[in-house]
Amino acid sequence: MNNFQIDKKKSLLLSLYIHIPWCMKKCCYCDFPTTTLHNKVPNKEYISHLLIDLKQSLLLIDGYSLKTIFIGGGTPSLLTIEMLEKLIDSIYKMVPLATNLELTIEVNPGTINENHLISYQTIGINRISIGVQTFNRNHLIHLGRLHRPEDATNIVSFASAIKFNSINLDIMYGLPNQTVNQALDDLRQAIALAPQHISWYQLTIEPNTIFWNTKPKLPKDDIIWDIYQQGNELLMSSGYQPYEISAYAHNKSYQCLHNMNYWRFGDYLGIGCSAHSKLTLPDGTIIRMVKVRNPFLYMKGKYLDKSYQVALSDLPFEYFMNRFRLFEIVPRNEFTQLTSLAENDIRSMLDQSINLGYISEYNKYWQITEKGKLFLNNLLELFLA
Ligand code: SF4
Structure with missing residues (x-):
């Protein structure tokens, strides 16, 4: 990796993804790299490794300014405010920032309260992505989620009340035994809370998940099609414009810049276990890096799992696979x-x-x-x- 030449004069925009792997319980559909923690989250130790990981990557991102930071997981809302603040402050000291930085954190209802939201605002987080998934009590239980419908509505209402800059709700459809009306009802409840952004995506059953083994009965294709058509219409008639397969924003200024950068084939650095990076070198070579999956191995100081140069023959597919997810020209x-x-x-x-x-x-x-x-x-x- 050290053999790559970095052009120090370039001034490019970069996204930074930070992976927080911990969850309190594994959801039945989840194939994300997460680790279920029954004891205390090793906040301090993990954050110090994130910062070393970033420090070791500085040569690779020399000349870039940070346009977006996305703290995702896992459940980033399990981090203490003190540790989050330390993480963010340290990043600001290490990497130049572009103007109007978008700083997002993913949170799960049931793991945060009003004080968390106020603190997030105070430390400069300006976008919050809330993993609601559904407002239906039975579906939440069936999905293995920790929270209750009222936990989600309370936290979204409070985020709106304190005027959080930009709020996203994640909502899923095509849940086991879900009817068209139930799926639309989830959307109606989401819309009633007036978030600036809704990510509305279909549940798929992936290998290495609980659902892969239990094989729940999913709605048939014609039901899924009705849900999609009617849901899409409902979102659009409520002022949410689709700009990607599953992303709807009230207006352009609320589109997720971090994800837009992925889909526009921009460069990004990932720190934390399982995090992915894509960087373009001055000669046009594109490299990808993947960090180790196991958080305990990561906390032993072994960060990089693999890095490789993307073959020229793979670039057309890689480029359009991202670019055509967006509906823009x-x-x-x-x-x-x-x-x-x-x-x-x-x-x-x-x-x-x-x-x-x-x-x-x-x-x-x-x-x-x-x-x-x-x-x-x-x-x-x-x-x-
Ligand atoms: S909370 Fe999110 S990341 Fe954690 S297990 Fe559930 S779906 Fe996966």
């Missing part, structure tokens, strides 16, 4: 800027996508079509090496 010159490939290198893939009606091509940009959104996997397969 894709400037044609951006493809070359971000991948160092020429448009001619992917001409036949583009022509196929256009002929199949998945994208439209204009003088300066491409735009994914409604058909392309519907058959996104088929569209992306065209860009596979």
Whole structure:
């Protein structure tokens, strides 16, 4: 890694992802890298390793300014305020900040109270992402969530009352035995709380989850389709505009800049166990890094699991897999800027996508079509090496 040349004159924007792996209990659908803690969270020790991890990465991010920080997990709301403040202050001392930094924390209802929210505001956190998932008491139990519906409504209402800059609610649909009405009712309750952003995504059953073994009965495809169509309409008629497959914002200024940077194929550094990074070197080479998955190994000072250079032949798929998640236009010159490939290198893939009606091509940009959104996997397969 030290052999890579870093151009100190460049001034680029970077996102920083910080992974907090701890959870109090494993949810039945969760395949995220988390560790269930029955005892005290090793706050101090873990934070000190995060800071060493960042320090060891400084050479790689020399010349960058931080545009977004996302503290995700796991359950970051298990960190004490004192440790969070130490983490944030130390980062500010180590890495230059861009103007209007977006600083998000993910929280789970049932792990925070009003005092946490006030403290988050005080230490500069300006975006909060609340893992509500559903307001239905039985579904919460079936999903293995810790909180009750009233925990979620109370915490969202309080965040609104103290005028938290930007509030996101995570809501899932397609839950075991869920009806169309139940799914829409979740959305109605979310909308009634008036958050600036709603992430509304479909439950899928992944390997290495409790649901993978118990195989709960999920709604059939026609129910899922009705939920999606009616839910999408409900969100839009309530003023939430979709800008990505599952992301809805009240207006552009509330779109999640951190995720936008991923989807626009920007650079990011991940610290903490399991965190991923993608960085572009001055010669255009793109490298990816993955930190070790096990938090206890991480806290022994072994941070990096693997790092590798992304092959040129993989770049078209990687680029469009991210870019076409967004519904905005894709400037044609951006493809070359971000991948160092020429448009001619992917001409036949583009022509196929256009002929199949998945994208439209204009003088300066491409735009994914409604058909392309519907058959996104088929569209992306065209860009596979
Ligand atoms: S709280 Fe979130 S990260 Fe933790 S187990 Fe549940 S879904 Fe996974």
